[in-house]
Amino acid sequence: MATYQIVCTNKSDSGHGHITHAGTGDFTGYSQRWTVAEVRAAIRAGSVFYTVSPSRPTEVALVEPYDCSCGVKTIRTDPDEVTDNNLDNLQDCAY
Numbered sequence: 001m002a003t004y005q006i007v008c009t010n011k012s013d014s015g016h017g018h019i020t021h022a023g024t025g026d027f028t029g030y031s032q033r034w035t036v037a038e039v040r041a042a043i044r045a046g047s048v049f050y051t052v053s054p055s056r057p058t059e060v061a062l063v064e065p066y067d068c069s070c071g072v073k074t075i076r077t078d079p080d081e082v083t084d085n086n087l088d089n090l091q092d093c094a095y
């Protein structure tokens, strides 16, 4: 298990635009790109994923598995956390 900062995402073009992939790394960019299934499995195994607020670097939000009502299994940031480090606000992972 380990701790990872998610710095970018990719989303599906259809439906709710769920996150399909997440890139982990640091402010210089991502070093590893994961499918959401891989992220969910790693969280279940005890790893921690988080995002950092661009405007307040001390603000972090934990990432959690999320089963959408449409049936898609994806991930999201804890909705109680501050909003501008939300996964949906991260840049797209270039690949």
Ligand SMILES: [Zn+2]
Residues within 6 Å of the ligand: 015, 016, 018, 068, 069, 070, 071, 072
């Ligand atoms: Zn959905």
